[in-house]
Amino acid sequence: MPKSLCVEANPGAHPIASRDVIIDEERGLWARIFLPADQVIHHSRQVPVAFYFHGGGFVCFTADTMEYHVLCELLAKKMGAIVISVNYRLAPENRLPAAYHDGFAALKWLAQEQGGRKDPWLAAHADLSKTLLVGDSSGANLVHHVLPMLAAAEDPAMSDIQVVGTVLIQPFFGGVARVPSETKHRSPTPLISTDMCDRFWELALPIGADRDHPYCRVAAPDHPLPKTLIVAGGEDVLCDRAKEFMETMGGSSKDLELLVIENAAHAFYIALESQETAHFLDKVATFAQGIFA
Secondary structure, eight states: OOGGGBOOOOTTOSSEEEEEEEEETTTTEEEEEEEEHHHHHHHTOOEEEEEEEOOSTTTSOOTTBHHHHHHHHHHHHHHTSEEEEEEOOOTTTSOTTHHHHHHHHHHHHHHOTTTGGGSHHHHHHEEEEEEEEEEETHHHHHHHHHHHHHHTOOOGGGGGOOEEEEEEESOOOOOSSOOHHHHHTOSOOSSOOHHHHHHHHHHHSOTTOOTTSTTTSOOOOSSOOOEEEEEEETTOTTHHHHHHHHHHHHTTOTTEEEEEETTOOTTGGGSTTSHHHHHHHHHHHHHHHHHHO
């Protein structure tokens, strides 16, 4: 991404401070931590942790991209939580499952004595028993695929991380057969089209795989899911993929909630002053506060 579209962390900012941490220097894995400074410093208390995984079709954007920096600041403020925005490796240089492994490595780092436990902000203020996983677009796909890795983890330290919920924002899934929203919204929007989604999958999936590969096409889970909020945009090409995900995961479950914002296109939340963004942020905050209680 051009440097002009990225912003530096600001450890001294209020009400949300931010700083970058190295998770795995060899693979270039790092994260930006957002601390609701006024809440934790003035009240000397621990707060929940929300991991954030950015979108971009697994091929673009970073944790310091301006739109994601601002969004994570807003989420930290609205939820009253520490947000850890993970900068995972991108395709085509690092095809899937590299991003999934990076997501799991970030969670593992949080639990390690020589990792997150020695970070001054996290050691003093993070309540790992209240951990939320949040992702938009490809980041939501990443969250879905990290969950079974976390469930299968054998490191005793990982047991301290209790994932109490997930928020999947316009999740990036697909398939060879089209769903209605992929044909209805074929003309390009400012950010995404069906053709662009196809190209992203071509670059991100293992070489030779098609869009029915398990990384792309949703399959019924073989592990219990935490409480989950799924956010869809009514004008998004991925809208019916979110609905398909809901049905496949067990749409009647009380632990799954689908929020469809009718007038929202893909990545609508970058328009910070819109009614749709305000509604979305309020809903995510209410969901998070409910599971953190």
